Amino acid sequence: MTKIAVEIAGIKMKNPVLAASGCYGFGREYNQLYDISRLGGIMTKGTTLEPKLGNPTPRLAETPAGMLNSIGLQNPGVDKVILEEIPWLRTFDVACIVNISGYSIEEFEIIAERLDGVSGVDGLEVNISCPNVKGGGMAFGTDPHTAALVVKRVKAKTKLPLIVKLSPNVTAITEIAKAVENAGADAVSLINTLLGMVIDIKQRKPILANTMGGLSGPAVKPIAVRMVYQVYTAVEIPIIGMGGITTFEDAVEFMLAGASAVAIGAGNFTDPFAPLKVIDGLEKWLEQEGIKDVREIIGGCK
């Protein structure tokens, strides 16, 4: 029997396939289609201190083999998440990683504090890379010093493992990765979305009400794989890789590049069963290749 369980920053997962933040809500919707406990883990919708309405619509635009979103962190706020979402999610045998976003370092601290010790929360994904919010968001993740500062301060407020989510909109992703590692990050996840824009030529204005949005989906996969590969050589902490995964082959590619687990975002939209197909495909492939433990392929790209 091939082993596909992994452990990342102390978080145990029955397989290395997660749902990416913001693409899976808190799991309720996809649970209509299949038992979400089949996944290795769920990274929740970005959670902020206060409830957020997010950006005006249109919030979505399709691009060649990709999509832009400018949701802008619509969410009910951390207290409601703790009260209404976590207790439900806790009933499933699936790692629950709460994705958190702050508009200031203090906000990050308070959210982390509130989630610390909440039963059912297995870890925090610290989003220092959201391109869709003004004053904060991505700005935290494009400068190594600020990124490190956020991590250090959040780390002090919680015993939960911290997975720091990196922005691809930077000149040197390895610098940011090293900075957050040194600041105490237990793992990194990458990539968040690339800043992009689509113009409606009939209307002569951007399709997105917010002008720009975050690009994700298969279009960005080569960039994501490259960044995972670079970060793998730069840091010791584990990596959760994402960006354009739709098939098990994509997942293997990320793991060979250095990811210890992968997350699926836009891929859920193309095929709601994508995560399950990735898990099954991965398991079969490992068997075919005679690999006894999925962890053997992590960073296996020569």
Added chain:
Amino acid sequence: MTKIAVEIAGIKMKNPVLAASGCYGFGREYNQLYDISRLGGIMTKGTTLEPKLGNPTPRLAETPAGMLNSIGLQNPGVDKVILEEIPWLRTFDVACIVNISGYSIEEFEIIAERLDGVSGVDGLEVNISCPNVKGGGMAFGTDPHTAALVVKRVKAKTKLPLIVKLSPNVTAITEIAKAVENAGADAVSLINTLLGMVIDIKQRKPILANTMGGLSGPAVKPIAVRMVYQVYTAVEIPIIGMGGITTFEDAVEFMLAGASAVAIGAGNFTDPFAPLKVIDGLEKWLEQEGIKDVREIIGGCK
């Protein structure tokens, strides 16, 4: 009659559609299929001081709606280009912009000097953004100070208009654009390719012999449009926009974002007639929209 002629940094073009550097050689090959003087301009293959063999193969990999290349600036060197390519290209009524690359600032200077005053050369595209050469290439284009220095020094060596080609692999493209404008650039062109990677899961190694390569094609278009839009608000000099253009709609999108002209790279591979279709489509669209001069749409995105 709709006017589609443009002038960029003093270079007159009968239409705003160019062939992007490295995707069109020096025009000989595509001239077998159609008269290349139908284009507004040709940006030649990257030219270095010495002849270059480039990188080992495989140099190409396909990606979702895109492609990676790691050609590595294979070219016959500036002297041979002046002797064998320019005299041929000069016989066509098409703007000839020589794309130049140096491994040091001195090399940039010498190449620029040699091309200065060569009959048939209308301008230089200074490539400070090639991801496929070690020691130089992209490194020049990811730091505003170095970028500015290259431009200042090259500017002193030639009276030819300088179009500076920007790298998208940066945190703040507007900073680089402003720096090269202040240093004397007559125009900017963007985007060059994004650093990417594809892994062959059977072989467990990168498809490209050079490990990483430059991503281009429709996949990157939303990023390119966003960068053109940002740069347009940051500088006064004209912009040549590129990145994933395959249709006239794409070209219009770039011009609305702020480009005064556009270039087609990978689009030639999908359809060798893509540049002609873009020119014809653009002209028809302008007529339908009742726009008398293509220049009216530049930066027209509200």
Added chain:
Amino acid sequence: MVVSIKASILENKKILPDFYRLKIAVPQISKTAVPGQFVMIKTSSTLDPLLRRPISLHRINRDVGTIELVYQVLGKGTILLSEMVQGELEVMGPLGNGFSWQQSFKRTAIVGGGCGIAPLLTLAEHLIGNGQEVHVLLGAQNKEKLLNEADFKELGCKVLVATDNGSSGRKGFVTEILEELISTTNLDQVYCCGPLPMTNGVIKLTKSKMIPCQVSLEERMACGIGACLGCVCQVRNEDGTIGYKRVCHEGPVFNASELIFEKD
């Protein structure tokens, strides 16, 4: 229950210059679907286009386990869809909340415009089945883009038509006909699906006359199931604050009273 499965194409036929009718065998969806719900359709086996396309249910043939969709060919996805002549396609549904009615309704009006007419046929069928007098007001640019006039008549609806150029029915807007109808007839409910200006007009009119109105909205969608928060529309919460609801999940059908339109 929502499913996502492969369904056999039984028919995919051009019914008007820009419109196709697609019939697929998918008992798992027709079994529970109600008028106003929609499906998300995968239009390509490649990664371009990436997203599924939302299309409303045009007919729900529960007895034979099929559904019919009517779609306008507009861009990439619908062009590819129109080229699928046989085989299977992947479809997820039934999605969202549909139209609702009460046993007590006597007289209702359905207002449809453009491709917004498509989801209203199965609604009309259900209302007629419920024993109501159903007035159907259809609007289109011209005769060639007018969907389903005959089908509504066949069901026994009272059909009135307006086209922009007068090539069929009255020259003008369907809202004008609605205004006349309201002034002469007592309506229990108005149902509306169509382009935004039309929907806006219908909402204003029904509001001013205090007639309950349900509208079906469109928004760009990614997941179609409520997870991505891409497709929201503004609503007034019960406490008076402004909030967002998901068109794909709480909608696409909303009570006009709860919606906030920007140009209110």
Added chain:
Amino acid sequence: MVVSIKASILENKKILPDFYRLKIAVPQISKTAVPGQFVMIKTSSTLDPLLRRPISLHRINRDVGTIELVYQVLGKGTILLSEMVQGELEVMGPLGNGFSWQQSFKRTAIVGGGCGIAPLLTLAEHLIGNGQEVHVLLGAQNKEKLLNEADFKELGCKVLVATDNGSSGRKGFVTEILEELISTTNLDQVYCCGPLPMTNGVIKLTKSKMIPCQVSLEERMACGIGACLGCVCQVRNEDGTIGYKRVCHEGPVFNASELIFEKD
């Protein structure tokens, strides 16, 4: 002259479990094409896959203005290609430099392996037409993957086969047969197209026996016409230095003598 045009699909048929034969009407290409040249085929109307696929000419039917291609279904592009049953597809060609021969040639051998056999049929036809004795040595994994044995025989070639598992012909490598042939027969020229290890073997063998050899190479291609410098292979220049030639333009057929293989 190279053209890029739409061509009607006349036939697209499975001829072996993994192989299809595609016949298209394209007189502009068949008019000037020679054996060993190839075409670039657009396999999708969408942007994925982005690049055209290089496929060699399998038959050139100049009289009726058609060409035939034989391709193996491997990935995205060839899967899509195999699904095109009718209509038109975009094709650019004829591309590259083909095989060459001299009137004086008496006896030649053609060595093909896997899908590398495909371009050799039209070559054999031309060589036979030139009055030569043509030995054809075919290699494949197994019987089910062995292309065109009967076709070569029909042309009047002397055909010998080797398969990895012995399911047809000799169990072993085609290079072994070539070695025997060379030891018994005077060959003016060897032509070779197949997987790299086979090509390597054939080059070594012919080099050691001083028999001129032409090989057709494969490399990943983007433009297919010589503009992007993506598809190069290493050659020894006349002055002894190492250089690159474009497989799509100076190739795909090269004299073995000029090639440098990494594991030489």
